[in-house]
Amino acid sequence: MEIKLTLLPGDGIGPEIVTEARKVLDVVANRFGHTLYYNTQLIGGIAIDETGDPLPEETLGACLQSDAVLLGAVGGPKWDDPKAAVRPEQGLLRIRKELGVFANLRPVKVFEALAEASPLKTERVRGVDIMFVRELTGDLYFGTPRGREIVNGKRVGFNTMRYDEDEIARVMRIGFELARQRRGKLASVDKANVLETMRVWREVAHEVAQEYPDVQYEDLLVDAMAMYLINRPSDFDVVVTGNMFGDILSDEASMITGSLGMLPSASIGADGSIGLYEPIHGSAPDIAGKGIANPLATILSGAMLLRWSLGLHAEAEAVETAVAQVLAAGHRTGDIAAGGKALGTAEMGDKVCEALG
Ligand code: IPM
Ligand code: MG
Numbered sequence: 445m446e447i448k449l450t451l452l453p454g455d456g457i458g459p460e461i462v463t464e465a466r467k468v469l470d471v472v473a474n475r476f477g478h479t480l481y482y483n484t485q486l487i488g489g490i491a492i493d494e495t496g497d498p499l500p501e502e503t504l505g506a507c508l509q510s511d512a513v514l515l516g517a518v519g520g521p522k523w524d525d526p527k528a529a530v531r532p533e534q535g536l537l538r539i540r541k542e543l544g545v546f547a548n549l550r551p552v553k554v555f556e557a558l559a560e561a562s563p564l565k566t567e568r569v570r571g572v573d574i575m576f577v578r579e580l581t582g583d584l585y586f587g588t589p590r591g592r593e594i595v596n597g598k599r600v601g602f603n604t605m606r607y608d609e610d611e612i613a614r615v616m617r618i619g620f621e622l623a624r625q626r627r628g629k630l631a632s633v634d635k636a637n638v639l640e641t642m643r644v645w646r647e648v649a650h651e652v653a654q655e656y657p658d659v660q661y662e663d664l665l666v667d668a669m670a671m672y673l674i675n676r677p678s679d680f681d682v683v684v685t686g687n688m689f690g691d692i693l694s695d696e697a698s699m700i701t702g703s704l705g706m707l708p709s710a711s712i713g714a715d716g717s718i719g720l721y722e723p724i725h726g727s728a729p730d731i732a733g734k735g736i737a738n739p740l741a742t743i744l745s746g747a748m749l750l751r752w753s754l755g756l757h758a759e760a761e762a763v764e765t766a767v768a769q770v771l772a773a774g775h776r777t778g779d780i781a782a783g784g785k786a787l788g789t790a791e792m793g794d795k796v797c798e799a800l801g
Contacts, residue, residue: 445478445479445754445756446478446479446481447473447478447479447480447481447511447512447754448481448483448509448510448511449469449480449481449482449483449510449511449512449513449514449749450482450483450484450485450503450506450507450509450510450512450513450514451466451482451483451484451485451513451514451515452484452485452486452487452488452503452507452513452514452515452516452539453484453515453516454487454488454489454490454515454516454517454518454532454727455488455489455490455516455517455518455519455520455523455532455727455729455732456516456517456519456520456726456727456728456729456732457516457517457727457728457731457732457737457789458488458515458516458517458518458727459516460516460732460733460735460737460739460789460790461516461517461723461737461738461739461741461742461789462514462515462516462742463790463793464739464742464743464789464790464792464793464796465514465739465742465743465745465746465793466482466514467793467794467797468743468746468763468766468793468796468797468800469746469750471797471800471801472750472759472762472763472800473759475762475800475801476756476758476759476762478756478759483506483510485500485502485503485506485507486500486502486503487499487503487515487518487532487535487536487539488517488518488519488523488532488533488535488536488727489518489519489520489522489523489532491503491532491535492523492530492532492535496530497530497535498518498530498531498532498533498534498535498536498538499534499535499538499539499542503535503539504538504539504542507539507542507543507718507720508542508543508718510718511718511753511754512718512719512720512721512749512753512754513539513543513718513719513720513721514721514722514742514745514746514749515536515539515720515721515722516722516723516727516742517722517723517725517726517727517728518532518533518535518536518726518727519531519532519533519726519727519729520532520727520729520732521729537585537586539720540580540581540711540720541581541586543711543713543717543718543719543720544581544713544714544717545580545581545711545712545713545717545718545719545720546579546580546581546582546611546614546615546713547577547578547579547580547614547615547618547619547711547712547713548576548577548578548579548580548690548709548710548711549575549576549577549618549622549709549710549711549712549748549752550575550576550577550578550690550694550697550707550708550709550724551573551574551575551576551707551708551748552572552573552574552575552576552677552694552697552698552700552701552707553572553573553574553701554569554570554571554572554573554700554701554702555701555706555767555768555771555772556570556768556772557768557771557772557774558701558702558703558706558771558780559702560782561702561703561780561782562699562700562701562702563699563702564674564677564699564700568675568676568677568678569677569678569700569701570678571678572677572678572700572701573626573678573681574677574680574681574682574683574697575622575626575681575682575683576683576685576690576693576694576697577615577618577619577622577682577683577684577685577690578685578686578687578690578691578694579607579611579612579615579684579685579686579687579690580687580690580711581611581687582606582607582611582686582687583605583606583607583641583686583687583688584603584604584605584687584688585687585688586606586687587603587604587605587606588604588606589602589604590602590603590604605639605641605642605686605688606641607641607644607645607686609644609648612644612645612648612649612652613648613651613652614714615684616632616648616649616652616653616684617652617655618712619632619682619683619684620652620653620655620656620659620682622682623656623659623681623682624656624658624659626681626682627681628658628659628660628681629659629660629661629662629680629681629682630653630656630659630660630661630662630681630682630683630684631661631662631663631664631669631680631681631682631683631684632645632646632649632661632662632663632664632684632685633664633665633666633669633683633684633685633686633689633690633693634646634649634663634664634665634666634686634689635665635666635667635689636663636665637665641686642686645686646663649661649663649684666685666689666693669683669689669693670692670693670696673693673696673697673700674696677697677700694707694724695724698724698725702780703738703779703780704724704725704741704779705723705725705737705738705740705741705777705779705780706738706740706741706744706780707723707724707725707741707744708721708722708723708724708741708742708743708744708745708747708748709721709722709723709724709745709748710745710748710749710751710752712752712753718753719749719752719753721745721746721748721749721752721753722742722745723741723742723744723745724741725741735788735789735790736777736778736786736788736789737777737789738777738778738779738780738789738792739777739789739792739793740767740777740792740796743763743767743793743796744763744764744767746763747759747760747761747763747764747767748760750763762800763796763800765799766796766799766800767796767799769799770792770795770796770799773795775787775792775795777789777792
């Protein structure tokens with residue numbers, strides 16, 4: 445297979461971790477007889493510095509012409525001024541919107557070898573295997589009106605939580621289809637006790653649930669869910685959330701696995717749309733350029749890319765198995781080393797390549 449990928453390394457640790465994911469993709473492509481063509485483009489803060497635009501036209505054009513997009517991270521203190529007119533994050537939100545990737549899949553799976561690395565009790569996290577489906581192109585992130593103004597001499601900021609029924613139904617269907625292929629359970633997270641948006645969310649969720657009588661469905665309020673993720677994480681299979689709640693809960697859930705540095709994601713849209721793959725963590729400016737970041741979330745995002753955009757299931761599994769083997773052999777980056785010996789970013793990438801070899 446000939447595969448065209450756009451790489452968007454972005455800011456902070458982004459370039460370091462994308463380099464490792466690329467190394468791994470090269471090895472897997474070689475082993476299975478595929479040819480990969482890369483086009484590396486600017487996004488985020490570095491794109492603002494070089495072009496003034498966090499998502500330059502050239503970047504978008506390249507993404508639209510590729511089979512899939514692999515992104516590192518965007519943002520950093522340099523572009524963090526709350527008064528700045530353009531922000532790196534706008535590039536990320538726009539690429540998600542432009543590609544139409546409305547469903548963000550964030551698997552939270554505990555590698556057996558890392559169960560001890562979780563801040564939660566080992567017996568509680570063992571066997572956790574949740575698939576978060578976070579809606580990605582609506583909600584407070586995109587709703588209008590939004591902005592800031594002066595009212596009676598006071599600064600006021602406002603955003604709009606907004607969903608229409610089609611946006612809810614399509615992401616729910618992705619969740620239900622996944623639940624069918626998994627353990628047949630789906631939890632929909634909302635705040636229907638307070639917010640109108642979320643009452644529509646729940647109503648539509650119930651309608652879609654009727655189409656999937658074989659899937660065991662439940663509604664959960666977001667505040668309760670924040671609690672259940674800590675005290676009974678292994679009860680959940682597929683969890684569907686809106687954009688804002690999913691952003692928060694998925695960071696929380698990453699702690700179950702021991703580190704934010706372990707969690708990949710896949711953003712997908714309607715059939716035929718170009719998928720976007722990125723670790724769920726940010727640009728970690730505090731450790732950028734030091735060669736110590738954990739590349740596994742990005743490497744695992746590469747595996748998701750193989751599976752979801754290219755249908756290369758054996759290849760995706762090979763990468764995931766290699767990561768599990770490397771962890772089982774005791775190799776760790778600093779974030780999961782618990783004070784023990786830590787490998788650098790490139791060394792960890794090499795270990796995964798060797799395991800694939
Ligand atoms: C994420 C990130 C982004 C988000 C930021 C960087 C805009 O936190 O992918 O979870 O809020 O979606
Ligand atoms: Mg986030």
